[in-house]
Amino acid sequence: MSTASSEDHPHAAHAATVQDTGEFGVISRITAGRRQPDSTLLGPGDDAALVAVSGGVVVASVDMLIEGRHFRIDWSSPHDIGRKAVAQNAADLVAMGASPVTFLVALGCPPNTGIAFTDALNEGLWEEAACVGAGISGGDLVQAPGVTLSVTALGDLHGRRAVLRSGARPGDVVALAGATGYSVAGYTLLSRGVTARTAAAAECLSVHRAPRPPYSVGLAAASLATAMIDTSDGLVSDLGHIAAASGVRISIDSRALGSPEPVQEVAALCGASAADWVLDGGEDHAFAGTFPPGEQLPVGWRLIGHVDTAADTGPGVVVDGEPRRPGGWTSWKAP
Known part of the structure; x- marks a missing residue:
């Protein structure tokens, strides 16, 4: 059995970190040399990706919100957090010239999270989705040490070109x-x-x-x-x-x-x-x-x-x- 060296540890003090490299530097390392399938018309680097499907093009984007990083529950209501989660994803699609069609929402939260919190969060998610004529068609719910939201947004160009x-x-x-x-x-x-x-x-x-x-x-x-x-x-x-x-x-x-x-x-x-x-x-x-x-x-x-x-x-x-x-x-x- 082999054991990982200290150099392999994700928090090794002497190793380069994501903070040193920066967000876009990390993205460059993730995408460098990777070949996309023909169905990927536009990959990482814009507000959203363009993926060819039978009969058209899907515009897709995903964002995460982490408690303590992107919101604080003592500053924002769960209703506001839900609206913010959808808004930032819907805006990415619109920036590409696409109309949002649906959202997929994954929620991670501690087991003692109140149902009143998740109910209000859900109301905010649906309220903002309705602002763009879209719905929420699926997602996931898992236990997590803090509240985490991951929203995937799918949009339609309605035959228009994407705005890059x-x-x-x-x-x-x-x-x-x-x-x-x-x-x-x-x-x-x-x-x-x-x-x-x-x-x-x-x-x-x-x-x-x-x-x-x-x-x-x-x-x-x-x-x-x-x-x-x-x-x-x-x-x-x-x-x-x-x-x-x-x-x-x-x-x-x-x-x-x-x-x-x-x-x-x-x-x-x-x-x-x-x-x-x-x-x-x-x-x-x-x-x-x-x-x-x-x-x-x-x-x-x-x-x-x-x-x-x-x-x-x-x-x-x-x-x-x-x-x-x-x-x-x-x-x-x-x-």
Whole structure:
């Protein structure tokens, strides 16, 4: 019988870790050299995968929410957690130009979890699924040390082309549907224990607990957008994904972007920068996209910048002419 060496241990102190490598570095290692079957039209690297099936294409995505990492049960109600779990998956499908059709939900929880908790969680899941005309068609239930949700989303392009991150071209304009900065404002209030009974604080807390992706506005852009993404990691980070996939530079005009008044109010209360929150705060699940020049933007989209040829330093995002490093959400970043 052989025994594993200390080098094989997943937590070996001297070995490279997932935190050292980073989320996208780990994904690259997982996918490098792997050959996809012919049925996989688009694999890892976009908001969702495209899989060919008899009679069409299925758009598929999966996300997990872990208690203590993605939500806290002392901050969010189970109903809100359910809505958030579906919303972040539905937004990924919409960013590809697909209408959500159904969701599969796997729940892990301790054995002493109250039935009232799971009932309210279920109500939230179904309520958000109904917002996109979808249902929940299956899943799994297992014992776990904490509450864990894994949601798989399946969508339909209805014969349209998929909107990929790689489609942006120099000369395109950059636009945003929805608003950013709300969720990080709500998170900051909660994490700092700041008590503010104002309409602005309530709005930011509400969005943090259960985001409100502008689904219909996103889908309305599917036939025109050259690239689109769900702003789950932060506007600069996610536009950076489009820039990298398309080999371009994306320029944002901060004056056109602006900062919503509730975000400004909470930022002032917390001694933070509303502009930074709007650029880098994640989990708002707005949609950012690029569009051909000269075309009228779909209703609900507003111009915030343009696409240029990549600089000598490579693809990236600039704000008001200055390069901007992503500062939003990454996996293994301290919560």
